[in-house]
Amino acid sequence: xxxxxHAASGILxxxxxxxxxxxxxxxxWVNATxxxxxMQVITKWWAYLLPLEVFDPAQGSYLKWCFSGELIQDAMGxxxxxxxxxxxxxxxxxxxxxxxGYSRVVYGLFNPLIQVLRPIPPIAYIPLSxxxxxxxxxxxxFLISIGAFFPVLMNTVAGVQNVDSIYLRVGRNLxxxxxxxxxxxxxxxxxxxxxxxxxxxxxxxxxxxxVSEMIAVNNGLGYRILEAREYLWSDKIIAGMFTIGLxxxxxxTVMSRLSSYLLKWHRGLEQG
Amino acid sequence: MNGSxxxxxxxxxxxxxxxxxxxxxxxxxxxxxxxxxxxVCLLGPxxxxxxxxxxxxxxxxxPSSGVIDVEGSAIxxxxxxxxxxxxxxxxxxxxxxxxxxxxxxxxxxxxxxAIQEKVASLLGMLHLEDFRKRYPxxxxxxxxxxxxxxxxxxxxxxxxxxxxxxxxxxxxxxRNLQDELLRLWMELKKTILFVTxxxxxxxxxxxRTVVMTYRPGTVKRDLRVDxxxxxxxxxxxxxxxxxxxxxxxMEEQSRHNQDEFKGAAVD
Numbered sequence: 001x002x003x004x005x006h007a008a009s010g011i012l013x014x015x016x017x018x019x020x021x022x023x024x025x026x027x028x029w030v031n032a033t034x035x036x037x038x039m040q041v042i043t044k045w046w047a048y049l050l051p052l053e054v055f056d057p058a059q060g061s062y063l064k065w066c067f068s069g070e071l072i073q074d075a076m077g078x079x080x081x082x083x084x085x086x087x088x089x090x091x092x093x094x095x096x097x098x099x100x101g102y103s104r105v106v107y108g109l110f111n112p113l114i115q116v117l118r119p120i121p122p123i124a125y126i127p128l129s130x131x132x133x134x135x136x137x138x139x140x141x142f143l144i145s146i147g148a149f150f151p152v153l154m155n156t157v158a159g160v161q162n163v164d165s166i167y168l169r170v171g172r173n174l175x176x177x178x179x180x181x182x183x184x185x186x187x188x189x190x191x192x193x194x195x196x197x198x199x200x201x202x203x204x205x206x207x208x209x210x211v212s213e214m215i216a217v218n219n220g221l222g223y224r225i226l227e228a229r230e231y232l233w234s235d236k237i238i239a240g241m242f243t244i245g246l247x248x249x250x251x252x253t254v255m256s257r258l259s260s261y262l263l264k265w266h267r268g269l270e271q272g
Numbered sequence: 273m274n275g276s277x278x279x280x281x282x283x284x285x286x287x288x289x290x291x292x293x294x295x296x297x298x299x300x301x302x303x304x305x306x307x308x309x310x311x312v313c314l315l316g317p318x319x320x321x322x323x324x325x326x327x328x329x330x331x332x333x334x335p336s337s338g339v340i341d342v343e344g345s346a347i348x349x350x351x352x353x354x355x356x357x358x359x360x361x362x363x364x365x366x367x368x369x370x371x372x373x374x375x376x377x378x379x380x381x382x383x384x385x386a387i388q389e390k391v392a393s394l395l396g397m398l399h400l401e402d403f404r405k406r407y408p409x410x411x412x413x414x415x416x417x418x419x420x421x422x423x424x425x426x427x428x429x430x431x432x433x434x435x436x437x438x439x440x441x442x443x444x445x446x447r448n449l450q451d452e453l454l455r456l457w458m459e460l461k462k463t464i465l466f467v468t469x470x471x472x473x474x475x476x477x478x479x480r481t482v483v484m485t486y487r488p489g490t491v492k493r494d495l496r497v498d499x500x501x502x503x504x505x506x507x508x509x510x511x512x513x514x515x516x517x518x519x520x521x522m523e524e525q526s527r528h529n530q531d532e533f534k535g536a537a538v539d
Contacts (some may be wrong), residue, residue, distance in 0.1 A: 166358060166360055166362045167362065167364060169332060169350070169356075169358075169362070170356075170358070170362045170364075172332070172349075172350040173330065173332075173350045173351075173352070173354070173355065173356045174352055174355075174375060174376040174379055174423075174427065175350075175351055175352040175376070175379050175380065175427075176379050177379075180379055184375070185364065188364070188366040189364075189366070191366070264407070265365050265366045265367075265407040265408075265409065266365065266366075266409075267365070267409045
């Protein structure tokens, strides 16, 4: 019962905000072109979600038709870029971070360069990325990779450096080789940090994908809301923004579920 | 087994640390001969170097000078022939109870079936069967220390080194684990070197109690405890020994306190 009451109270403020918004537009207090009513946004969102054409078996399967709506195509395009950039950036950062955390020599070699490059926001690479890769997916994926690279790198380095020395002593006492120490002790001990880094990286990747689509790609959620502005379709802009929010929430939920499953041994995650 | 020859031989061991630019003489001229199957407690106030000595025997930090032989050969590095139980339990939190126990055997390259058999017998021996799939975070302190002991026993090492293993436990759990340890020791005939700052614990467990002085750590008294087991902590004989050791320890504790008041580094 308590749980339901909790949920009910959580829905109160959003409902009030929605009602206020509806009031604003239905009373004509604001221009509908600037702020369309919630109903108008939902209608637009539904139209955006549905397939553009009537189902035609000659064009392919029913499932394919279901996913042919503009919104789904945009969301899948954005998600594809996010994942590709995340795995390239994170995939490069992870081995480098492990090496930097483990070896002082490697740390000494790479850290100065990293510290100089790290404060440059991924957005600042836009001109260069277009110059190097032109338009389309490559510059977007490049920017997202940069956004995902540094959080994974910094957290992996910290994770390896902060492995409690008692575990290493136990490992030596049990006769573990350096390789076993690394794979069975250092790596698992660093995973909570690495997961934190991956979650931050995913958030950054999601910000960068929207920006890069506004500039270098001609599909995706970021592109779509900028396009809608040119036609003054404010309802579509807001519908697109909500879609971005939902997709971001979905990604973060998956990441946090995954990490609490993989780190179920970890003390700090008991409350999930 | 060579019953009378030294199992662990510590001869002329010194240990000097650098601390804040000054030399700290942690161990000075330590000589100890420990025979096969003997249960020896190192007893002293903090800063007496008892853990330093244990770590030197474990091979974690070699002595500045002097020799430590185990079974006749000098030790140079940590190894599974000298299994160590730490005060902080130091279980791997990402491994379940049975994975923790099996880890040392996996490192050794023991066959899977043999590992399973050994782990099952240790789980039984330490009453851990119901907890085999649990992670350390879900265990009480006493249970964790049982796992840590099982992890060391899995190695079949002839020597067990124990660094205040029961220091963080409540009194009842502590006594319970002490009894458990004595049972295992009698059954498995291990040589045990056990660090504690509890007089009662030392007298309850040990064949020999070595009282150490406060900095520099030397052997102040090497006391043979000949009371029959199980020992009655309320008996007059036990209390006479306790009083004797209290007196010795008090002298060292007051030297430790003086140092502390002077603001010297104390570990």
